[in-house]
Amino acid sequence: MTAALVQAEDISKTFAGVRALDAVSFEVQSGEWIAIMGPSGSGKTTLINILGGLDRPTSGSALVDGVNVGILGERELTRYRAEKIGFVFQNFYLVPYLSALENVMLAQYFHSVADEAEAAESLARVGLKDRLDHLPSQLSGGEQQRVALARALINHPKLILADEPTGNLDEANEQLVLELLQELHRSGHTILLVTHSPEIGRMADRRIELAHGRLMHIVAKLT
Amino acid sequence: MFWRILWRLLYASRGRLALAVIAVASGAAVCAALLNLNLDATDKLTREFRVLGANVVISAAQNGDAAATIDAGAMQQIAQLRLPEIVAAAPYLYLSGRADAEGNSTAVILAGTRFDEVKRMNSWWKVDGSWVDARDSSSDCMIGEAAAARLGLVPGKTLKVAYGGREAALKVAGIITAGSSEDSQIFMGLPLAQDLAGLGARASLIQITARGSASEIEDVIRRLSGALPEVEVRPLRQLAQAEGRLLERIRGLLFGTVILILALSSLGVLAAMAGLALERRRDVGMMKALGGSVRRIMRFFLAEAMAIGLAGGICGFIVGMALSEWIGERVFSVSITPRLIVLPATLVLMVVVSLAGALPLRLLGRIRPSDILRGE
Numbered sequence: 322m323t324a325a326l327v328q329a330e331d332i333s334k335t336f337a338g339v340r341a342l343d344a345v346s347f348e349v350q351s352g353e354w355i356a357i358m359g360p361s362g363s364g365k366t367t368l369i370n371i372l373g374g375l376d377r378p379t380s381g382s383a384l385v386d387g388v389n390v391g392i393l394g395e396r397e398l399t400r401y402r403a404e405k406i407g408f409v410f411q412n413f414y415l416v417p418y419l420s421a422l423e424n425v426m427l428a429q430y431f432h433s434v435a436d437e438a439e440a441a442e443s444l445a446r447v448g449l450k451d452r453l454d455h456l457p458s459q460l461s462g463g464e465q466q467r468v469a470l471a472r473a474l475i476n477h478p479k480l481i482l483a484d485e486p487t488g489n490l491d492e493a494n495e496q497l498v499l500e501l502l503q504e505l506h507r508s509g510h511t512i513l514l515v516t517h518s519p520e521i522g523r524m525a526d527r528r529i530e531l532a533h534g535r536l537m538h539i540v541a542k543l544t
Numbered sequence: 545m546f547w548r549i550l551w552r553l554l555y556a557s558r559g560r561l562a563l564a565v566i567a568v569a570s571g572a573a574v575c576a577a578l579l580n581l582n583l584d585a586t587d588k589l590t591r592e593f594r595v596l597g598a599n600v601v602i603s604a605a606q607n608g609d610a611a612a613t614i615d616a617g618a619m620q621q622i623a624q625l626r627l628p629e630i631v632a633a634a635p636y637l638y639l640s641g642r643a644d645a646e647g648n649s650t651a652v653i654l655a656g657t658r659f660d661e662v663k664r665m666n667s668w669w670k671v672d673g674s675w676v677d678a679r680d681s682s683s684d685c686m687i688g689e690a691a692a693a694r695l696g697l698v699p700g701k702t703l704k705v706a707y708g709g710r711e712a713a714l715k716v717a718g719i720i721t722a723g724s725s726e727d728s729q730i731f732m733g734l735p736l737a738q739d740l741a742g743l744g745a746r747a748s749l750i751q752i753t754a755r756g757s758a759s760e761i762e763d764v765i766r767r768l769s770g771a772l773p774e775v776e777v778r779p780l781r782q783l784a785q786a787e788g789r790l791l792e793r794i795r796g797l798l799f800g801t802v803i804l805i806l807a808l809s810s811l812g813v814l815a816a817m818a819g820l821a822l823e824r825r826r827d828v829g830m831m832k833a834l835g836g837s838v839r840r841i842m843r844f845f846l847a848e849a850m851a852i853g854l855a856g857g858i859c860g861f862i863v864g865m866a867l868s869e870w871i872g873e874r875v876f877s878v879s880i881t882p883r884l885i886v887l888p889a890t891l892v893l894m895v896v897v898s899l900a901g902a903l904p905l906r907l908l909g910r911i912r913p914s915d916i917l918r919g920e
Contacts, residue, residue: 366917366918370914370917373833375833375912375913375914375917376914395838396837399832399835399836399837399838400835401835402832402833402834402835403834403835403836404835406835408833408834410917414826414830414833414917416827416830416831417556417827418552418553418555418556419549419552423548423549423552426545426548427545427549427831427834427836428834428835429545430545430546430549430840431831431834431835431836431837431840432835435545472834476835484917
């Protein structure tokens with residue numbers, strides 16, 4: 322058996338005396354789709370922030386593709402985020418004054434070199450071939466999230482971390498984004514997706530359920 | 545990609561940045577104007593001071609004899625030195641004689657000199673009539689207004705001057721008002737005065753007008769002393785020091801104002817940039833989450849600050865040149881020439897000011913992306 326892509330071992334995180342995560346351990350194999358579920362304040366976002374190198378665990382370790390994320394210095398963390406992680410956020414977090422194309426190219430620029438043709442192709446794959454030069458304010462929520470998906474994928478990350486990517490979308494756009502995620506999963510991408518939605522959770526290979534910062538269950542998909 | 549993003553940043557924040565550019569341009573205009581004035585006006589003022597008369601005098605070495613004279617051949621030696629700082633050099637032979645005209649008679653100082661040099665040296669003298677054209681005229685004279693009043697003379701009239709039993713008749717070309725002892729003197733050609741005195745080629749002293757700073761004039765004096773060891777060369781210190789003090793004060797005022805303006809411009813940029821820093825926290829947090837290094841992200845903002853400095857500096861330079869011309873004419877009564885060297889100096893100052901004003905943007909480097917993504 323190959324080594325897991327993600328190995329979380331006893332990860333704890335405390336914010337100002339409040340324990341957001343409490344000894345959480347699990348593994349994720351390459352190509353898996355994992356849904357992280359739980360009520361608000363259960364530590365879902367904190368967990369993916371730690372795996373994505375945006376936060377450090379107070380104790381425990383997070384190994385992603387063999388890298389112990391918790392012990393990296395600022396510079397290494399920046400490289401780690403650029404090379405191994407693709408983020409998709411509930412609020413899209415596109416740069417408002419850059420076009421859809423430039424938002425994707427910005428991720429390329431931080432990774433290595435911006436390639437306009439490749440960025441345009443990436444947007445075409447998420448159905449935004451005709452929206453390249455539009456600013457985020459000129460795009461619908463669903464379109465903005467698809468730009469964010471194209472941006473997350475442009476550097477071929479090892480791990481896609483999606484924090485409630487459909488939380489701000491209407492049903493039609495939610496469906497579009499979910500279809501894209503399913504397609505990514507089918508093509509072998511590893512996805513960790515935070516969601517409140519049981520329907521979306523059921524699409525995942527496994528569900529990690531958190532409550533009060535503790536891992537309550539890991540539920541495999543019924544086949 | 546860098547320039548593309550930079551352009552987008554500039555365009556997106558054009559309102560706030562325009563305010564910063566205006567702050568920098570205002571400062572740059574005043575700085576460029578004052579720097580230009582410092583370069584051009586002080587030089588021109590130095591020249592203006594020069595028209596106030598001689599600032600170096602050559603006389604016989606001090607040996608207690610007030611009537612001692614020097615060889616007028618020293619004029620040739622001075623000319624041979626070809627010192628570019630020397631604007632005019634006028635020999636004077638002073639005789640204590642008499643003058644008669646229109647039935648009036650008075651004791652008077654007769655000054656034999658070269659009219660062209662005296663005119664160049666004292667261009668500010670008020671002249672009723674005209675200057676004598678010929679350098680060594682033996683028929684025409686200029687007369688101070690006090691002496692002319694005593695003798696009842698007007699331009700065109702004639703008078704008789706006498707010294708040591710010798711006499712000469714002269715026509716008055718012009719009456720001068722100098723506001724000093726020259727108003728009681730009669731100016732005639734040097735050869736005529738030498739004939740009256742029966743001294744041959746001698747002079748009482750040589751007055752020199754030299755252009756330049758105090759140290760440049762000191763240098764002229766050193767070189768004249770070297771070439772004329774048998775005479776005494778000394779500065780007319782009172783005027784030279786007054787000039788020096790005034791110019792130093794003007795210069796000090798200009799530099800003090802420039803520093804104050806730079807500080808104020810920097811505060812203007814600081815205020816605009818502090819607002820921008822707050823506006824961009826979210827974008828910077830997101831860029832960091834995407835893997836943007838602090839150095840790469842800050843490069844955008846520093847380039848933005850430099851662009852503000854350059855744009856403000858160029859606009860300010862143009863306005864500043866017009867302003868310096870206006871100040872030159874209204875305050876110093878001299879016409880100011882724009883100096884191109886002021887442009888790079890202004891641009892460098894303004895870029896430094898803008899970068900200093902952009903210090904709040906450095907705080908963006910400390911932003912933690914997770915705080916931004918959590919909505920803090």
